[in-house]
Amino acid sequence: MFRLEPRAVTPVWITAVTPLLAVLATMIAGGILFALLGKDPFETIRVIFVAPLGDPYSRTEMLIKAAPLVLIALGLSFGFRAGIWNIGAEGQYVMGALAGGAVGLAFWNVEGAWLLPLMALAGMAGGCLWALIPAFLKVRFNANEILVSLMLVYVATLFLSAMVSGPLRDPAGFNFPQSRLLHESARLPIVLEGTRVHVGVLVALIAVVVAQIVLTRHLFGFNVRLLGQAPRAAAFAGVNAKRLTVVLLGLSGALAGLAGIFEVTGPIGQLQPSLPVGYGFTAIIVAFLGRLNPVGILLAGMVMALTYIGGETAQFSLGIPAAAISVFQGLLLFFLLAVDLLTRYRVVPAKRSGV
Amino acid sequence: MDLSVIDPISLFVGLVAAATPLLYAAIGELVVEKSGVLNLGVEGMMIVGAVCGFATAVTTGSPLLGFVVGAMGGAVLALVFGGMTQYLLSNQVATGLALTLFGLGVAALVGQPFTGVKSPRVAVVHLPVLSDIPVIGRLVFSYDLVIYLGIALVAAVWFFLNRTRPGLVLRAVGENHDAAHSLGYPVIRIRMMAIAFGGACAGLGGAYLSLVRVPQWTEGMTAGAGWIALAIVVFAAWKPWRVLLGAWLFGGVTILQLNLQASGFLSWLQSVGIPLQAQYLSMTPYLVTIIVLVVISADRTRASVNAPASLGKSFTQTG
Amino acid sequence: MKLQGIMAAAVLAAGLGAAAQAQDPVKVGFIYVGPVGDFGWSYQHDQGRLAVEEAFGDQVETTFVESVPEGADAERVLRQMAQSGYDLIFTTSFGYMNQTVNVAKQFPDVKFEHATGYLRADNLATYSSRFYEGRYVIGKIAGAMTESNVIGYIGSYPIPEVIRGINAAYLGAKSVNPDVQFRVVWSNTWFNPALEGDAAKTLIEQGADILMQHTDSTAPMTIAEELGIHAFGQASDMGGFGPNAQLTGIMDDWDPYYIERVQAVIDGTWESTDTWGGIDTGMVEFAPFSDKIPPEVLADAVAAKDAIAAGELHPFTGPINRQDGSPWLAEGEVADDGTLLGMNFYVEGIEGVIPQ
Structure with a gap:
């Protein structure tokens, strides 16, 4: 019936229109779902999709929710381009939060402008080192990084739990498993008065720009793409695959760790066992939804954040169960991923003789 | 510490049961990956299988029907993934993750009326004479039918992949889909069948959880088993028998660390000057899996060759 | 209420x-x-x-x-x-x-x-x-009914609330059975049915003939039923999953408190308070007592329950030593709420380690 023809060049209007098409399809499918649940479909869609955009507080919260997703996804996207499968960003996020948080607790109540940068560095180092474990095991022992990075998520989560119920426990907190609250010097400054928008959001935005430049204008970006698309050609071109593997895993770990310490020094303010909430996994979706492109990742992160925030409001104002929200998110992702087809291929009627 | 309270036979019997949901999900995913498709939605398919199986068994009173519908539920969800990735050429990694999100939501919605309901019992097959043999009787003949079928499934998958022509074709599709296509094999149809099979197996694993292992329906009851199943496929280097090994290893270490805790191992450690928190013992299944993987992967000549070359890549039929 | x-x-x-x-x-x-x-x-x-x-x-x-x-x-x-x-x-x-x-x-x-x-x-x-009040009562039942003198206990995380529960249950059991032993397994999860079920099996294999749990799934109750031993439910009435196994259970009942507080808002009398309610307030409820409990054991348990509700009995009444043998409460002394709130030590007689 139909046949797909790869596009040499994707017209700009297609790139712009296809996501809207996906959103429209999601609204229809989601509307049917909500109607089946006995809710007003139009009101529900409005609350999830439109209302947060119109509310100033929700808009700032979208930035806060998107920031860690975008930071992690940016790091992952470089690895994914090169065919390196770090699916353990969640663990690197935890270890970054833990390392940076531990530094903050070590200097508890010590004032100084140097403290936050030091914590951020420690956070990046923590995430980076955690990611270097699968990197090292891969290049030295050929162990698959999917398995190692995934298993290390569980190890990191348990380690965090052991730390906050042991050495890092709040001495005045009745032995509950959480750390002290970080003091003022160890908290990220707020950028917009009266909101929770912190410096980490700005850093995430800067990271998008930097990533875009590196990817398109720098030899490093070229090598990454080459390694992913044509490993043999990369070898001829003098790309050291092992070194690049280590660098890319380390980079994605560092960014995940940075996201972790920003979350601790930003909106949370302490170490607690419930830090891992799945950002590391959601970021993988964000990375691909953004087509591994920094600007695309930013947009994808904002869309994910929108559905989370709208979904929460829909829960308490309309009584939509959380499960229906995740079905709705799943639908949105399916449609967004499906319309990608239209940007990459032209659908043309099949020639009888073809195939 | 009193290690004599740990009974090695019980330990083995326990690990076999603990490994079964992982075994089903992993062997299914192995076939999918062998055909060149990476479906990260195992967790979603498992939980949909769990809820479909449970709901069916409760409504009809038949656990058998429960398993059948559980498998179908997993397969249907897998076909959503298949349609997306094979026909609409969406990215497999992202689609698989979205499938998990979607599956967890669907299962929670479907399962709402079944929270706190009790399921009909699944009878353990008692082989009269055999299961009474000392030691061997318990080690080999004390399980329910689903466990035996799981092991048989591993054998069948091994036989199919290595000794049959369709199995060879499936592997060829996973190695190089363009070549397989030019030889006239229907790449997409083969992959769709593999994906459906993988979904059905994950669904069975989920149904085993909700009908036998727990047995009960609760939101989020798979608690990450789908992710472990994915890791086991990698651990097994895409070899069926090693899936069995991986599932038993993971299940075994899990049971062993519980046994060590119960026998006062931590107190003993403290008495010799190593105060260790229970969290560190809970880490051992993950750490041991990594260590064993490193040991068996270190043989550079053979490892990684077995990974299907087209894994995760979309196939487009052009021209 | x-x-x-x-x-x-x-x-x-x-x-x-x-x-x-x-x-x-x-x-x-x-x-x-x-x-x-x-x-x-x-x-x-x-x-x-x-x-x-x-x-x-x-x-x-x-x-x-x-x-x-x-x-x-x-x-x-x-x-x-x-x-x-x-x-x-x-x-x-x-x-x-x-x-x-x-x-x-x-x-x-x-x-x-x-x-x-x-x-x-x-x-x-x-x-x-004050769930520990309920745990003291079920401890009494467990101590009286165990034949192997081994009680299995599935803990979630080693936090004060859970440790308090283990101590209270142990003190209850020991008050009627000086030889009783507790085996504790930490699952490091609040909810993982498969793992909790495995923990239950492990404890039974190691000789426990009565199970207690401080995790949320009904898996341990189901295992207890299957293997023909007794267990106590947690959070909600798990009797449906262990009609023969469940002796009773400690249920969280927030109804009276929530109704009282909403009433206070309606009346305009709401004030910031610190409520730590026990058996007397109805916050700690028991699942129906099983007829498997021998009458004299039941009578003793009910008496303890009533005495706690009436304020005549406190589960943590001295003399009680800490695990290492150092004295904690002197004869007749009652634990203060601050210590209970942050409890991170076992009482004397329980084996195992709580990380400090």
Whole structure:
């Protein structure tokens, strides 16, 4: 019936229109779902999709929710381009939060402008080192990084739990498993008065720009793409695959760790066992939804954040169960991923003789 | 510490049961990956299988029907993934993750009326004479039918992949889909069948959880088993028998660390000057899996060759 | 308590509370850490919410958000709720503590109630339940009924609440059986049915003939039923999963407290309080006692339950030593709430380690 023809060049209007098409399809499918649940479909869609955009507080919260997703996804996207499968960003996020948080607790109540940068560095180092474990095991022992990075998520989560119920426990907190609250010097400054928008959001935005430049204008970006698309050609071109593997895993770990310490020094303010909430996994979706492109990742992160925030409001104002929200998110992702087809291929009627 | 309270036979019997949901999900995913498709939605398919199986068994009173519908539920969800990735050429990694999100939501919605309901019992097959043999009787003949079928499934998958022509074709599709296509094999149809099979197996694993292992329906009851199943496929280097090994290893270490805790191992450690928190013992299944993987992967000549070359890549039929 | 609420509602309906009645319904919000379908912690809180709706009818409007992660998200959900005109908000997990404190500061007119925490403000009350009282009672039953003298205990995380429960149960068991031993396994999860079931099997294989659990799934109860031993339920009535196994269970019953607090808001008498309710307030309820319990054991347990409810018996009454043998409570001395709240040591006689 139909046949797909790869596009040499994707017209700009297609790139712009296809996501809207996906959103429209999601609204229809989601509307049917909500109607089946006995809710007003139009009101529900409005609350999830439109209302947060119109509310100033929700808009700032979208930035806060998107920031860690975008930071992690940016790091992952470089690895994914090169065919390196770090699916353990969640663990690197935890270890970054833990390392940076531990530094903050070590200097508890010590004032100084140097403290936050030091914590951020420690956070990046923590995430980076955690990611270097699968990197090292891969290049030295050929162990698959999917398995190692995934298993290390569980190890990191348990380690965090052991730390906050042991050495890092709040001495005045009745032995509950959480750390002290970080003091003022160890908290990220707020950028917009009266909101929770912190410096980490700005850093995430800067990271998008930097990533875009590196990817398109720098030899490093070229090598990454080459390694992913044509490993043999990369070898001829003098790309050291092992070194690049280590660098890319380390980079994605560092960014995940940075996201972790920003979350601790930003909106949370302490170490607690419930830090891992799945950002590391959601970021993988964000990375691909953004087509591994920094600007695309930013947009994808904002869309994910929108559905989370709208979904929460829909829960308490309309009584939509959380499960229906995740079905709705799943639908949105399916449609967004499906319309990608239209940007990459032209659908043309099949020639009888073809195939 | 009193290690004599740990009974090695019980330990083995326990690990076999603990490994079964992982075994089903992993062997299914192995076939999918062998055909060149990476479906990260195992967790979603498992939980949909769990809820479909449970709901069916409760409504009809038949656990058998429960398993059948559980498998179908997993397969249907897998076909959503298949349609997306094979026909609409969406990215497999992202689609698989979205499938998990979607599956967890669907299962929670479907399962709402079944929270706190009790399921009909699944009878353990008692082989009269055999299961009474000392030691061997318990080690080999004390399980329910689903466990035996799981092991048989591993054998069948091994036989199919290595000794049959369709199995060879499936592997060829996973190695190089363009070549397989030019030889006239229907790449997409083969992959769709593999994906459906993988979904059905994950669904069975989920149904085993909700009908036998727990047995009960609760939101989020798979608690990450789908992710472990994915890791086991990698651990097994895409070899069926090693899936069995991986599932038993993971299940075994899990049971062993519980046994060590119960026998006062931590107190003993403290008495010799190593105060260790229970969290560190809970880490051992993950750490041991990594260590064993490193040991068996270190043989550079053979490892990684077995990974299907087209894994995760979309196939487009052009021209 | 329920009756009291209904009566109060009737009084209002009769026009005596015309001032309150003329107002809009009181809007009550709940934030749960798990899904309402967990059949454990969050499920029981939601039962409390439904009880509020039933007791007050049109006078209240309730809502909830489920599966809210403890952290950055909780603060946003709370704020959105407060902003949308909710009068009273219950945050039902310890991990929401600092978020609740923050939002309470920003919305002085909204009343907050945080479960199991210890930070309060003028518009932020705390409430929790003395589950350890119930555990002392089931400890007595377990101690009297065990034949192997080994009780298996499945813990979630080594936090004060869980440790307090183990100590109370042990003291109860020891009061009737000096030879009793406790074997504790930490699952490091609140909810993982498969793992909890394995832990239960392990404990039984190692000689335990009675199980207690401080995790949320019914898997251990099912295993106990299957292997023909006895067990105690947790959070909700698990009798359906172990008709022969369940001796009784400790149930979280938040209904009376929630109704009382909503009533206070309607009456305009709400104040920030620190409630730590036990058997006497109805917060700690027991699942029906099984007829498998011998009559004299049951009588003893019920007597202990009544004595605790009447304030005549405190499970932690000296002499009690700590695990290392150092004295904790002298003869006749009763533990203070501060020590209980932050309890991180075993009492003498329990084997095992709590990391410091």
